[in-house]
Amino acid sequence: MLEMLSYEFMQRAFIAGLLIATLASISGTFIVLKRYSLMGETLAHSSLVGVAVGLVAGYNPLWVAVIFAVLSSWLIEYLRSSFALYSDAILSIMLSGSLALAVIIVSLGGAFNNSLFSYLFGSILSVSSDDLVTIILFGSLSLGLLLLFNRELFFICYDEEVAKISGIKVKFLNFLLVTIVAIIIALSIRIVGSLLIGALMVIPTAAALQFRVGFKRSMLISLAFALFSVLFGMTTSYYFSLPSGATIVISVIALFVISLIINKK
Amino acid sequence: MQLKFEVPIFDVKNLSFLVRENTILSNISLEIFHSEYIAIIGPNGGGKTTLIRMLLGLEKPTAGEVKLFGKKMSDFKEWYKIGFVPQRASLVDENFPATVEDIVKMGRVAQHSIFTRFSKEDAKIVHDAMEKMDILDLKEKMIGTLSGGQRQRAMIARALASSPEILILDEPNTGVDMVSQQRFYKLLAKLNKEEKMTILFITHDIGVIADDITRLFTINQKATICNDPKETISCEDISKLYGRESHLISNHKHNHSGDTEC
Numbered sequence: 028m029l030e031m032l033s034y035e036f037m038q039r040a041f042i043a044g045l046l047i048a049t050l051a052s053i054s055g056t057f058i059v060l061k062r063y064s065l066m067g068e069t070l071a072h073s074s075l076v077g078v079a080v081g082l083v084a085g086y087n088p089l090w091v092a093v094i095f096a097v098l099s100s101w102l103i104e105y106l107r108s109s110f111a112l113y114s115d116a117i118l119s120i121m122l123s124g125s126l127a128l129a130v131i132i133v134s135l136g137g138a139f140n141n142s143l144f145s146y147l148f149g150s151i152l153s154v155s156s157d158d159l160v161t162i163i164l165f166g167s168l169s170l171g172l173l174l175l176f177n178r179e180l181f182f183i184c185y186d187e188e189v190a191k192i193s194g195i196k197v198k199f200l201n202f203l204l205v206t207i208v209a210i211i212i213a214l215s216i217r218i219v220g221s222l223l224i225g226a227l228m229v230i231p232t233a234a235a236l237q238f239r240v241g242f243k244r245s246m247l248i249s250l251a252f253a254l255f256s257v258l259f260g261m262t263t264s265y266y267f268s269l270p271s272g273a274t275i276v277i278s279v280i281a282l283f284v285i286s287l288i289i290n291k292k
Numbered sequence: 293m294q295l296k297f298e299v300p301i302f303d304v305k306n307l308s309f310l311v312r313e314n315t316i317l318s319n320i321s322l323e324i325f326h327s328e329y330i331a332i333i334g335p336n337g338g339g340k341t342t343l344i345r346m347l348l349g350l351e352k353p354t355a356g357e358v359k360l361f362g363k364k365m366s367d368f369k370e371w372y373k374i375g376f377v378p379q380r381a382s383l384v385d386e387n388f389p390a391t392v393e394d395i396v397k398m399g400r401v402a403q404h405s406i407f408t409r410f411s412k413e414d415a416k417i418v419h420d421a422m423e424k425m426d427i428l429d430l431k432e433k434m435i436g437t438l439s440g441g442q443r444q445r446a447m448i449a450r451a452l453a454s455s456p457e458i459l460i461l462d463e464p465n466t467g468v469d470m471v472s473q474q475r476f477y478k479l480l481a482k483l484n485k486e487e488k489m490t491i492l493f494i495t496h497d498i499g500v501i502a503d504d505i506t507r508l509f510t511i512n513q514k515a516t517i518c519n520d521p522k523e524t525i526s527c528e529d530i531s532k533l534y535g536r537e538s539h540l541i542s543n544h545k546h547n548h549s550g551d552t553e554c
Contacts, residue, residue, distance in 0.1 A: 060388065175406045182398045185390065189378060192348050193454060194371030194402040236387055239434050245389035 031265050039159045040151040040271070044218050044257040046166045048227070050211040051219075052253035053173050055228035056246045057204055059236070060184035062114075066103070066205065067212060067225035069118040072125035073099035074213040075221045078146045079129040083136030088146065089161050092216060096209035099125065104205055108198075149220035149272025151264050162214045169207045176200060181242055218257070220272030227253060230279045234286040252282045299362040300325050301458050301490055302347055307356035309342055316342050320356070320515045326457070329484040329491045331505045333498050338512035340494045341379065344462050347492075348376060361457075372402050375451030377444075377461045384443055386436035392446045393431040396422055399453025418453050425449040425479065441472025448479070458490040459483070465497075477501050 031037050058066060077095030081088030099121060106117045133143055145153045154162075173180070179200055182190040191197040208228075215224040235248035260275030267274075300323040307320040317339040324330060334340050345351040347358055349365050360368045399421065400414045422428045425445040430438065435446060444464055451459055461480075465473055477497070481504040483489040495501065498508070508518040 178398075178401045178404070179406070181390075181394075182401050185388065185395070185398065186378070188350065189376060190398075190401075192350070192371060192374065192376045193399070194369070236389055239387075239436070240389065241391040241434070242389050242394050 031262065036152055036154065037261075037265065039154045039156065040218065040261060041258075043154045043159055043162045043214075044151075044261050044271075044275075045254060046162060046170075047211070047215045047218055048253035048257040049250060050166055050169055050173075051215060051224070051227040052231045052249040053170070053246060054204070054208050054211050055232045055253075056235075056249055057173075057180050057184055058208060059229055059232040061204075063205075063208075064225075064229045065115060065118045065122075066100075066208060067228040069103065069122040069125070070096045070100055070205075070209045070212045071216065071221040071224045072122045072129070074209070074216055075129040075146065076125050076132065077213065078143070078216065078221070079132035079136070082142060083132055087157065087161070089158055089213065089217065092213040093161075093165060093210055096213040097206055100205040100209035101202065104202055145220070145270075146216050147220050147222050148270035149216070149218050149223060149275070151218065151261050151271045154217050158217055162217070165210050165214055169210050172203065172207055176203065180204060218261075218271055219275055220270065223272035223276045226276045227256070227279060230276075230283050231256070234279070234283040237283075237286040237290040239290070252279060252286075256282060298325055300359075301361060302492075303359040303362070304347070305357050305359075307343075307346060307353050307358065309339070309346065309351065310354045315513055317346075317353075317511075318513050320511075322509060322515055322517055324458070324490065324492060326490055327484070327488040328507060329480070329505045330493065330507045330509060331498055331501060332492065332494045332509045332511055333496065334511040340511045341462055343511055343515075344460060344492075344494060348374070348460070372454040373457045375399075375448075375454055375456030375459045377447050377451050377459070377464045379462045379464065384435050388436060390435050391431065392422070392427055392433055392435060392438070392449075393418065395435055395446050396431075396449045396453050399450040402454065417455060421449040421452040424452060424483070439472070440468040441476070444468050444472065444476060445479070452483075456489075458492060460492045462494045463496070465495075473497070474500075477504070480504070 032041070055067070058064060074092040074096035076099075077092035078088040080086070080095070081091035084091075103117055103121060106112055107114055179190070179195050182193070182195055183197055183200055187197055212221075212224050212228075215227065219227050231249040231252040232245070234252050235245045238245070238248055240248070256275050256279035260273075260278045261271050263269065263274040263278070264271035302322070302324040304320055304322045307317060308315070309317040320343065332340050332343070342351060346353050347360075349358075349368075358365050361370065361373065396418050397410070397414075400410060400418060403414075404410070419428070422431055425448055427442060427445050427449060430442060430446070435443060438446065447464065448459070448461075459480075465476070468476070477500055480491055480493065481501070484491050484504065493501070493505075510516045510518070
């Protein structure tokens, strides 16, 4: 374990991983309660378009991914509130459309290689110093906003209409939440990969809900599960040379199954 | 009786609401004053809930105007003065991770900026609201494990925790047993009489609360305002309003005073 941490790339991966676990589980609590679970998957695919553009055009893929994820989160909220479309249909269209677009861009640019593979499934080797700075910068901002608006977001999750009547700025906060989620997802694709990040947002909360405890405790359980999964998943990834996203997701699913069993009615 | 110069909590003038040329509400004018206990009755689809949604700014009227506490809807910011308990109050998501106390605390959220923490005063207000609704012993319980009646009281406690000046309830009795309903009506009467809480209550159980209310609005596209509820409910207008033969069940009768407009 200590030998693993003597490598700088692993130190960077662990710092990024723990911050991402914190962000994914806290934002995931709101996402699951608002029935936005599929949102994570969709934005992850949108951020992949950003990665593709970044790889082909020679910009930092993480920055471009953040921009694309945020823009598509706004587009989703706009479509949802302005047209007679079902939310899951919008998400489904955006998800497959983004993936198709990403594949076309990298194919045309000739960048369909190992680099893209790491963005799909995550890699502990891939977190550069620049990435770590980006992750800490945007991650701290997102975490701060989530904690500041935590009471309001919880109220909206419970009953959007009553929250609105109480004077909570529901529309603004919904936009803020999807923007934060978009940023978190784009930041996570280095470690967890765009095909698997949705799981890290949704599964810790789904597991925590099995314990049937209040809001704060649920969030803490979800956080503990996400942190454990990332630590365990990255360690396994290191020792067995497996993609970190896959080992993290398998770890969190194991915790989910255990939660289901011990809390069976 | 309200004083003539008092600013009404709600001042509704010539309100109409149309959906694709179908008239839902037509030319409604009414005022609601402090300390009143008003029941709204009318057939399903008659526009009761639509009227409430327009009072709360959730729907925009096709014509007419709503003023809240003397201010235009667009200028009104003090939403904490209004406590709302929706129709689905007792139908919560059973898996929602909230204790009764978590829910009641939501009533305090809008009074705070994002930078202030809940104070001891907030805790006391939340405690008092739960005490009034007789749910203090349930505060650690998960909302999904409560009975319909207990949930309903938790929702009202949440509304009371914002220290509102008016409590608006939209038929919150779905999924609530008869005994809990009776207890609920007594709580509302007590809030109105002892704490001078203004109450606006959409209900079908007009006979049961007839002795408690101060005025009655009947809504069926148009509004009829009755300052003597007992007189109205004892006449055959109810049957006409609902479009079928209706029976009234009243607990007991005593005289009311007041003007008669209908």
